[in-house]
Amino acid sequence: MKVTVDQDACTGSGQCVLSAPEVFDQRDSDGIVVLLNDGPDPRLHEKVREAARICPALAITLTRP
Known part of the structure; x- marks a missing residue:
């Protein structure tokens, strides 16, 4: 699993x-x-899939390496 985040989209909900x-x-x-x-x-x-699923800004992307 490769994880990327979009800091510009992030709303800081945590x-x-x-x-x-x-x-x-x-x-x-x-x-x-x-x-x-x-x-x-x-x-x-x-846990990471759950984080991506519940991110209100959809700022987390999961891909295959």
């Missing part, structure tokens, strides 16, 4: 961080998503 804190974080200054790991371990894939 749902991704709640779903997969091993993969996503937020900037302290404005809450915009920070990608910690663009190729997460398969054990985290379900």
Whole structure:
């Protein structure tokens, strides 16, 4: 799984961080998503899929490597 984020689309809701804190974080200054790991371990894939699904801005894209 390859993860990309669109920081310009992100609204800073933090749902991704709640779903997969091993993969996503937020900037302290404005809450915009920070990608910690663009190729997460398969054990985290379900959490990452959930984060992408619930992102209100659709700022998370998942693709095959």
